[in-house]
Amino acid sequence: MVELIRERYIKIQAQIVDAARIAGRVPESVQLLVVTKKQPVSVIEAAIAADVKIFGENYPEEAVSKQQVLKIGNKVEWHMIGHVQSRKARLVAEHFALLHSLDSLKLARRLDRFAAEFGRKLPVLLEFNVGGEGSKFGWQASDESLWDNFLPDLEALLALENLEVQGLMTMPPFFGDAELARPYFRQLRGLRDYLSVLYPQVKWEQLSMGTSGDFQVAIEEGATIVRVGQAILGSRPV
Secondary structure, X not given: OHHHHHHHHHHHHHHHHHXXXXXXXXXXXXXXXXXXXXXXXXXXXXXXXXXXXXEEEOOHHHHHHHXXXXXXXXXXXXXXXXXXXXXXXXXXXXXXXXXXXXXXXXXXXXXXXXXXXXXXXXXXXXXXXXXXXXXXXOEEOOOHHHHHHHHHHHHHHHOOOOEEXXXXXXXXXXXXXXXXXXXXXXXXXXXXXXXXXXXXXXXXXXXXXXXXXXXXXXXXXXXXXXXXXHHHHOOOOO
C-alpha cells in the first residue's frame, strides 16, 4: 500500500509542477494537502510512510481520534477543511495547524477564546461561497455586489487577537469539466486582491481551492493549497 500511495502522490505532485509552470509560477508555491476523511488509520500510516506531510480532515472528532492513535507528534500537519460547528471549536483550536473553513463571526469568536486558553494564535482561512449554492457554507461572494456585505464581519474578525487570517478558501460547484470551475477560482482570487487593498495589514497569502478533478485549473488561477484525497489514497471504505 505504501508504494502505491507514494506512486500516486508523486504523480499528483508532478501534475502540480506542470500546472504551476504553465501559469508562470514557482511550483514550491503550491502545497498538496491529502484529504483523509473516513480513511482508516492504516491508510494514513501508509501515507505517512510514503512521505505525505499535510493531511486534511472534515470532522474534528474523527481527526482527533486518529491523531491520538497515530501518536506522531509534529511529523505531519493536520488541517481542518470541513464545516466546523461552534461546539467543536475547542477541538479545532487545540489540534490543528490550519483551519480552512472559518465561515462566521460567531465561530471566529469561539475559536479566538479557545486559542487564548491554549496560548496560541490559530491560523485560519476565510471560507467564501463563490457559487451561491445553498448547500455550501461561507460568506456569500458569488457576485461583486455582495462583497461589501461581509466587511463588518471581517473587520470584527480581524480584531480578534488569537486568530491569524492567512487567506481564503472555497468549494466551487461540481462540474465534470474542470474548465467550468475556472471562473469560480478566478472569483476567489479577485476577492483576495480586493481584500488585500482594503486590509493591507493582513498577508492574504493562501488560496485553498481545487480538488482531485480541477486542481490544475485552480493552480493556474492562483491556488496555493490544493486538496486531493481519493486520487492518492484510493476509495474510502463504505
